[in-house]
Amino acid sequence: MAIRKATFAETQRILQHSLHVWKEASVGYVQPSLEKAFQLAASFLQGGGYYLLYVEGPVIQGWIAIGEMRDFYIDEAAGFIQELYVLPPYRSRGVAEKLCKEAFRRLKAKGYRKVQLNVFAGNRAKQLYKKLGFYEVCTTMERNLENEKD
Incomplete structure (x- = not known):
């Protein structure tokens, strides 16, 4: 088992799952x-974000996308998890x-004091x-307004 930064080619493979x-x-x-999935990923990657892979031998079992975001409310940079995904055969x-x-x-080694995600x-x-x-x-x-009566 190893966790390492994804190469360009591996990032392209991950994006196929977007x-x-x-x-x-x-x-x-x-x-x-x-289109929207690629736009989100492109924005994240262009902003300095990257993927970490969990691999066993040549097999990618999962990944996490990490980067930086600005906490709007307190005007502070924070680490950010954009995506976490484990391929179904490797879950649990x-x-x-x-x-x-x-x-x-x-993220802590880069000096961030907190990490956020949506x-x-x-x-x-x-739960995790x-x-x-x-x-x-x-x-x-x-609140859905579609079926709202006037």
């Missing part, structure tokens, strides 16, 4: 398009937790994030 990853992560709240083996802990180590309600990864010490800071709430 539509599926986004669809799974948004748990039905978003109907993602390939601790891969996601190991990836997160390595991301924390690297997660959709209903995403089962939220809580276990790893994440807590809710802001909640986006929504």
Whole structure:
């Protein structure tokens, strides 16, 4: 087992999963398009973000995308997890937790005092994030007006 930064070619392979990853992560709240998934990834990567891979031999089992964001409310830079994904055959083996802990180590070494992420309600990864010490800071709430009577 090794956790290491993805090469350019490996990043391109990961991006081929973007539509599926986004669809799974948004748990039905978003109907993602390939174009939008690539736009999000391109923006993140152009901003200095990168992927860490969890590999065993030549097999990529999962990845985490990390970078920086600016906390709008306190005007402070923070480490940011853009994406965490473990391929289905390798789930429930601790891969996601190991990836997160390595991301924390690297972000702390870069001088960040905190790490943030966004997660959709209903995403089962939220349980892992809580276990790893994440807590809710802001909640986006929504009300559907489609069937609203005037």
